[in-house]
Amino acid sequence: MSLLEKINETKVFLEEKGMLKPEFGLILGSGLGELADEIDNAIVLDYAAIPNWGQSTVVGHAGKLVYGDLAGRKVLALQGRFHFYEGNPMNTVTFPARVMKALGCQGVIVTNAAGGIGYGPGTLMAISDHINMTGQNPLIGENLEEFGPRFPDMSDAYTAAYREKAHAVADKMGIKLEEGVYLGVTGPTYETPAEIRAFKTMGAHAVGMSTVPEVIVAAHSGMKVLGISAITNFAAGFQSELNHEEVVEVTQQIKGNFKEFIKQTLEVL
Ligand code: HPA
DSSP states (O other), X not given: OOHHHHHHHHHHHHHHTTOOOOSEEEEEOTXXXXXXXXXXXXXXXEGGGSTTOOOXXXXXXXXXXXXXXXXXXXXXXXXXXOOGGGTOOHHHHHHHHHHHHHHTOSEEEEEEEEEESSSOXXXXXXXXXXXXXXXXXXXXXXXXXXXXXXXXXXXXXXXXXXXXXXXHHHHHHTOXXXXXXXXXXXXXXXXXXXXXXXXXXXXXSEEESSSHHHHHHHHHTTOEEEEEEEEEEEOTTSSSOOOHHHHHHHHHHHHHHHHHHHHHHHHHO
């Protein structure tokens, strides 16, 4: 089956389950998936039950697709995303974003945990742009003309108008929202200090192992994007050691503010 046929098969399957006309896709990163628990009138599907869908393997990623009402909008939320470092092909990593488009989403909110280059643990950062250092591109292969052009413009991949609204919400809530460039790597190693020094010179403010593939696919297909990084640690070389436990712990601390901020932002997008 071609990629397009798979997308259509999954779209029809989800529509038959009642997941009709979502307005926004939510791609929720490590530990931030709890937001999906607040969706009202929810229809919930295990990833295992969805045709052509990948399987989630990371601890802290639930592996559920949740559709319903959040902040007055119809949303389709990924509770647990797919990472390239898990061994997933790029088509699997980005399949949910393609299906979101096929179902009619006009925009996506993509969140992640990231290491800060300059910014410290606990910081929320609106992504203004990205640097793709994965050495991959999810659009390699036959172009799906139905979704977008062969050579898509990435100048405005992160929608400025969404970011402005997010800043207004953060101001109203009295929380600090920084802004910066997210540099995407494949992982699963954390970076070396030399890599982080190089990434700093390149203009990165945060580094992480997700987001870039999904945003490339979203931008290709004309969906608007709001990207938010939760900075969980100083990147390598700026603190003594890095570990997943710290990333999980800081995410737990951030997530209360984070959930409220995303909900209020969703309301005004
Ligand atoms: N590097 C890459 N990915 C991450 C980090 C980091 O320091 N922290 C959380 N995700």
